[in-house]
Amino acid sequence: MQHSIPYRRDIDGLRALAVLSVLFYHTRIPGFGGGFAGVDVFFVISGFLIGGHIGDEIGTGRFSLVAFYERRIRRIFPALFCMYAVVLLAAAVILFPPDFLRFTGLGIFTISFLANFEIYKTLGSYAGEFARSSPLLHTWSLAVEEQFYLAFPLIMLAIARFAGKRYWLVLAPIALLSLLACVLAARIAPLATFYLAPFRAWELLMGALLALGSFPAPENSHHRSILVLLGIALIAASDIFLSDTTPFPSEYALLPCVGAALIIYARCDSTHIVGRILDNPVAVRIGLWSYSLYLFHWPLLVLAQYYAFEPLSFFAHCLILAASFVLAALSWRSVEQPFRGRTKLFTRNQLYLSAIAAGIVLLSVTIASPWILANAHNNTARARGLFPVYAGAQNTCWNVSAPNVGRKPSCVLGDRTAPVQAILWGDSHSRALLPAVDSMFTAHKQAALFAGLGGCPPLVDVQFRYFRSITSPALLAILNAIGLKQRDECTRHNAAVLRWMAQHQITTAILVGHWIAYVDTRAIPSAVAAHMVFVDTRVPDDGSPPNGAIVFERSFGRTLAILNQLHTRVFVVDDVPLVGVNVPYALASADRLNMHRDFRITRAAYDSQQQIVARMFDRLQKQYGFEILRPQDLLCAGGKCAVSRDGRSLYIDDEHLSPSGAMTVRTIFEPIWPHD
Numbered sequence: 001m002q003h004s005i006p007y008r009r010d011i012d013g014l015r016a017l018a019v020l021s022v023l024f025y026h027t028r029i030p031g032f033g034g035g036f037a038g039v040d041v042f043f044v045i046s047g048f049l050i051g052g053h054i055g056d057e058i059g060t061g062r063f064s065l066v067a068f069y070e071r072r073i074r075r076i077f078p079a080l081f082c083m084y085a086v087v088l089l090a091a092a093v094i095l096f097p098p099d100f101l102r103f104t105g106l107g108i109f110t111i112s113f114l115a116n117f118e119i120y121k122t123l124g125s126y127a128g129e130f131a132r133s134s135p136l137l138h139t140w141s142l143a144v145e146e147q148f149y150l151a152f153p154l155i156m157l158a159i160a161r162f163a164g165k166r167y168w169l170v171l172a173p174i175a176l177l178s179l180l181a182c183v184l185a186a187r188i189a190p191l192a193t194f195y196l197a198p199f200r201a202w203e204l205l206m207g208a209l210l211a212l213g214s215f216p217a218p219e220n221s222h223h224r225s226i227l228v229l230l231g232i233a234l235i236a237a238s239d240i241f242l243s244d245t246t247p248f249p250s251e252y253a254l255l256p257c258v259g260a261a262l263i264i265y266a267r268c269d270s271t272h273i274v275g276r277i278l279d280n281p282v283a284v285r286i287g288l289w290s291y292s293l294y295l296f297h298w299p300l301l302v303l304a305q306y307y308a309f310e311p312l313s314f315f316a317h318c319l320i321l322a323a324s325f326v327l328a329a330l331s332w333r334s335v336e337q338p339f340r341g342r343t344k345l346f347t348r349n350q351l352y353l354s355a356i357a358a359g360i361v362l363l364s365v366t367i368a369s370p371w372i373l374a375n376a377h378n379n380t381a382r383a384r385g386l387f388p389v390y391a392g393a394q395n396t397c398w399n400v401s402a403p404n405v406g407r408k409p410s411c412v413l414g415d416r417t418a419p420v421q422a423i424l425w426g427d428s429h430s431r432a433l434l435p436a437v438d439s440m441f442t443a444h445k446q447a448a449l450f451a452g453l454g455g456c457p458p459l460v461d462v463q464f465r466y467f468r469s470i471t472s473p474a475l476l477a478i479l480n481a482i483g484l485k486q487r488d489e490c491t492r493h494n495a496a497v498l499r500w501m502a503q504h505q506i507t508t509a510i511l512v513g514h515w516i517a518y519v520d521t522r523a524i525p526s527a528v529a530a531h532m533v534f535v536d537t538r539v540p541d542d543g544s545p546p547n548g549a550i551v552f553e554r555s556f557g558r559t560l561a562i563l564n565q566l567h568t569r570v571f572v573v574d575d576v577p578l579v580g581v582n583v584p585y586a587l588a589s590a591d592r593l594n595m596h597r598d599f600r601i602t603r604a605a606y607d608s609q610q611q612i613v614a615r616m617f618d619r620l621q622k623q624y625g626f627e628i629l630r631p632q633d634l635l636c637a638g639g640k641c642a643v644s645r646d647g648r649s650l651y652i653d654d655e656h657l658s659p660s661g662a663m664t665v666r667t668i669f670e671p672i673w674p675h676d
Helices: 009-026 035-059 065-094 097-111 115-122 137-163 168-188 190-195 201-212 221-241 251-266 281-308 314-340 348-378 381-386 428-443 473-481 489-504 515-519 548-565 583-592 603-609 611-624 659-664 666-672
Strands: 412-414 420-426 447-452 462-466 508-512 532-536 569-573 627-629
Touching: 009 035, 009 221, 009 251, 009 281, 035 137, 035 201, 035 221, 035 251, 065 097, 065 137, 065 281, 065 314, 065 348, 097 115, 097 137, 097 348, 115 137, 115 190, 137 168, 137 201, 137 281, 168 190, 168 201, 168 251, 201 251, 221 251, 281 314, 381 583, 412 428, 420 428, 420 489, 428 447, 428 508, 428 659, 428 666, 447 489, 447 508, 462 489, 462 548, 489 548, 508 666, 515 548, 515 611, 532 548, 548 569, 548 611, 569 666, 603 611, 627 666, 659 666
Parallel strands: 420 447, 420 508, 508 569, 569 627
Antiparallel strands: 412 447, 462 532
């Protein structure tokens, strides 16, 4: 086993290669579509350095958990906390109230190194719209690394006690299991695979095993040069050939990880011509700055893009990169080095106390700042109009499971003293229309029940799942047996709604959904949608991607047939116009920048959006005789589809109506009472 890891300039050069890949990916420089894999290179480097140090200290009887975590605090906390404090101040000035509230929500998890869990739950795909607009998105990787290092030293101590220095006996199987889980889960639960530590552990363990094993570098300088060139080629291949649609990490992460491992193994310094690619003053300097560079570049990009609203120019990207390097240099010199250099700030006890105190201060400011700002200048009538929020039953009755819906008084809309004879049933778009339904049923002195569940259209025997290109019946059976299959919340919810309707003899059903999203996921501009499929649970899963339009039409026909058997009148609400921009943010940005922009789409554009659904509804309507309610007739009167009225946004985002928007189209529900 290697007993020490002296400073190696080529590893700093490798860090430079990794961080530049990430920077060029984020700035969308051609040829770096897979630059996100630079993070995987960092994981291998980290595992190599820390695994080697822990192994050396355990072997010589010098290892201390307290000292280990002191080093982690000195390495990670000062620059991270500094970046966070700067970005918090900038975000308070630049972000609009709802987005600043989301920022601080993630900030709480960032400070506690749990950001990857929160990003996984709330932001979605790394390349998705919500993730790309979060200044703290990049902190997921720091959380993964720190979570790994909570367990790794303890595992090393246990191995040393019971198996001596044969670390590979335990670490290699763990790494292999992590890799296998990563490859499988990338096709089944890609967000979890990307953000959660168990699926990334093999990358850090690859570096650790390289440090802990007896792997002397090749003596032949030509062999070393070949290994370095091959490693660089593998990392370059990941930059060039991977993309946001690649299942990742999965086996594709072997490209950058093996590339990094080969470079580290080769130990090729400046005495070799090839070694000068990484072991040169510029590369080494960028490598030294790489942590601070990684921390600062992404918030600068996001906040600049957020403020500018329009896509940033190439020149703007260059300025941001230059500013990132300046901040990184200052951070390395003024923040990182004082805590890590020879004359370290604070003793160990002082460091721990300071870290706790700084964390508490940042958490307190983070929690308090949204309300301070709201009371200071954001709580104006104009701000409330531009940034509408859901209220009342839209919150208290949202995502209530079907068996419990009828037991919650807030789920009853309209006249609550009247018997419930109608139901508003659908996905998040039914929630958006709730105020209009509530108002109309109140006016007609009748009651309706709200039974909405996010992401669940009112369809029978269907479910979303991530597409996995697995056709082996045996492997599919194993995945299903261990629970790695599509979730069935929607199937259970919709079945319970139909049972409730039958039990209570409901005479009217209002069906609402973001129909185009289920019929054609290409209509949804998200990297997640590219991997999503709509499946028929009555059709055996053979691993092939089903046709969403066919599944939708077949399932919607089943729903309508059941409702006909229940003698229920059915009203289907058309999609509202999909605007293509986050309306509140777009309106507020245009106002802030004195821009004169028309964010409305034309009625012709709307009809083009919905043509697949419209043809399908025509066919189903002839067979089942339901009535279509058309909010577009009111929103798009005059040829363009309104997004605001009297200074108020009619949308919550780019597709969901705000309460004001819902009330704008409330009269589309009049056909429910034809004889009143």
